[in-house]
Structure formats: C-alpha cells, structure tokens
Amino acid sequence: MSDEAMYKIPTIDLSAKSLLRISQLGFFLCFTFWFSEGVESNSDYVFPAMFAISGFALFLSVPNSRMGVTLGIPALMVVMGLATGENEVLIWAIFMMIMFGPIAYMPALASGDSTLDLEDDARVMRLGIVWLAFTLLMVFMMSSLVQAATEGEWKEEDFDESEYTMSIDSTQQTIAQVGLAVGVIGVLVFIITALVGTEI
Template identity: 75%
Template sequence: MDDNAMYKMPTIDLSAKSLLMLSQLGIFVTFTYWTSQGLEDIIDYVFPLLFAVSGLALFLSVPNSRMGVTLGVPAFMVVIGLATGEDETIFWAVFMLVMFGPIAYMPALASGDSTLGLDDASRMQRLGILWIVFALFMMLMMSSIVDMAMDGEWTDEDFDEIEYDMSIDSTQQTIAQVGLAVGVIGVLVFLMTAVVGIRTYDHRVIMGNWKMLPWHGGAMAAGAMLIGQYLWLVADGEPAFNFIEIPFILSLVGLTALTPCIAYDTNSGSSDSEE
C-alpha cells in the first residue's frame, strides 16, 4: 500500500508484530469501555469517542496518529477540565501523557517503522527509555502490587470514584512480594542489556555462555504485572468482576513482553558474532 495513504490495514495473524498491535488496540478498547459506563451528560460521550478514535487511528497507522494520541488526548483533557471546572482532569491529563505516549510509540519503535524517520541507534535508545518508563509506571502506578507486597491491603477507586477497601491473605501477600521482586529484576535486566548495553553472554562476563537478553527482562516485568492483576481480581473487597479486565490484562502483558522480544530479536544474532 502507498506510504502516503490515509490508513494502512494491518495484517492480523499470530505473529509477534500482529499480536503487539492487537495489544495496543486492546488498551484503547478497554479504556473506551470503562469511560462509556454510567454516561449522563452529552459531554460524557466525548472521552469514549476520543479513546475509540485514538485506538483505531494507531491500529490503522493513520499519519501523525502517534503524536496526536500522545499530545492530543492530554491536551483535550486539559481543555475539558478548564471548561468544566474539574481541576482533577489536569492530573489525569499528565497521567495519560505518561501512559499513552509509550503505548502509542513502542510498537512502531519496536518494529522499526520507517515513518519515524529515525536511525536504528536512535530508535533503540528511545525505545529503551520508553519501555522502562512504561514498565515502572504500570507496576507502580496502575498496579497495586507494591501495596499488596508491603501491607497486604489497599484502597482502590473506580471510574465512578467509588472506593473499595481491598486485602489479600498472607500467602497471596508472599506471592505479591515475589511478583514485585521479579518485576524489579526484570526492569534491571532490561536496563542493563538493552539501555546500558552490558553483554551477559560472552567469555568476559561471569555468567559465561548463559544468555540474558532484553526480552527476558520484558517477560519478567510482564509476569509481575500478570501476578498483580491476578491478585487484584481475587482480593477480598474487590468490585464485581468485569469481563473487560481480561483483555486489559492480556493487552498489558502483550505490550510489555512483545515489545522487547520484537525489537531486540534481530540484534541478538549480530551481537553473538561480535568478539
């Protein structure tokens, strides 16, 4: 298809790149669903429509969609907040900037999208930074795994601002502690192998021929998020189960694990040959 086309229909199959794009779309589908619940005023329909259009624009590779989602969504939220006098909307705008920026750009950076106009070195450097920001943000801000591991109880709030006092038992708290440790180690592994560039698989490293690659860190971080989301679902005091939680969890895990898997797959071979 012509590179100047208004959109490109992606190939949908079981390849890693296709699953990564579906994971990206899945995040926006879940936010569209969440923000469409309990609508009362006409203005309330704006946000579900905004998330739906953003997700489709990214999925169909509409020109400038990544920049539009990264800056446009937060800017629009600020405008709505100022117009309605809801100051907390500005906080959510910053939240969306940090969250949706990496979501919008990571699949393109991982696959080497030519429309980015970046050389490989710059592309991989930016991807490494965005992935770490995204992984830490999702583990520390979007997940309650830290509270689970430290205290075993926490307070959560839904989109209707209803608070839930949630808790887990001692066994589940131990699982949360293990999950948090695995997640932190995963981020450190990715930082060392992808961003810093430490080689863990040649004779100069104490680990000998055992390979530790960026996607190992991605898998560990994704596993930690999966543990956190599972414990949230089984915790005492949780809100009624909603089926949309499942695609959100799968999309979150897919973005975290598949991004480094795709991005650093072709580089591993060249690195192996260097002595």
C-alpha cells in the same frame, strides 16, 4: 498534495508486528469500555469515543496518529478540565501523556516502523527510554501493589474523597508478591543490560 494514504489495512497474522498492533488496539478498547461504564450524559461519551478513535487510528496507521494520541488525549483532558472546573484533571493529563505516548510509540519502535525514519541504534535507544518511562509510571500508578504484597491490604480513595481499606487473602498476597518481584526484576535487568551493553 501528498500521495500518502489516509489509512492502511494491517495484515493480521501471528507475527510479532501484528500481535503488537492487536495488543495496542486492545489496550485502547479496554479504556473505551471502562470510560463508557456509568455514563450519564452526552459529554460522558467524549472520552470513550476519544479512546476508540485513538486505538483505531493507530491500528490503521493513520498519518500522525502517534503524535495525535500522545498530545491529543492530554489536550482534550485539559480542555474538559477547564470547562468543568475540575482542575485536578490537569495533573492527570500529564500522567496520560506519559502513559499513552509510550503505548502509541512502542509497537512502532519495536518493529522498526519505516515511518519513524530512525536508524536502528537510535530506534533501540528511544525504545529503551520510552519503555523505562512507561514501566516506572506503571509501578508508580500501581503503588498499591507494594502494600498488597507486603501487608495484604491497602487504602483506596473514592470519588467523594472518602478512604476505605481493601484486603486480600494469603493466596492473592502471594500472587501480588510474585507480580511485584517480576516488575522489579524486569526494571533491574533492563538497567543492567543497558549499562553493560549486552543482550539477554
């Protein structure tokens, strides 16, 4: 039998590693809160419970929790989609894997977690790939930000597939433009530094 502990109580301080863990937990707790709003039946608690368990499993360094989160959340979505006949959930499961996988692995890759058993060069390279994939996914999922920044309005679709238009004032549009610029600059800086091989 392995002597590896089932969990580890993390040290909470102002170090980068600790703040990364807290941020990671906060991300999953936000999803727990969002998915728990408006629950109407017991089955609606499946996803909030899943996000809460995932967040605390990562926070407490439960063995294989990163792989479990990366594959477990999409797998559960597929099962729920097949059970309820909502086939569009299968497509969202792919997005969830691309989104939650990087969130599960980035703190460990950034802090050089020994459980990854990676050399520094390989760790940094994988961190870059994971970060870029996550960033591009966020840009794609937040595509309405482009319309908000350029036009001051964008279209959304409700659960009943009815479209409606959202609009913002000039101040909010300026904030959206700044946010879009920061996102684009961040991706460009990452790509340039990766190609040139220098650090900023």
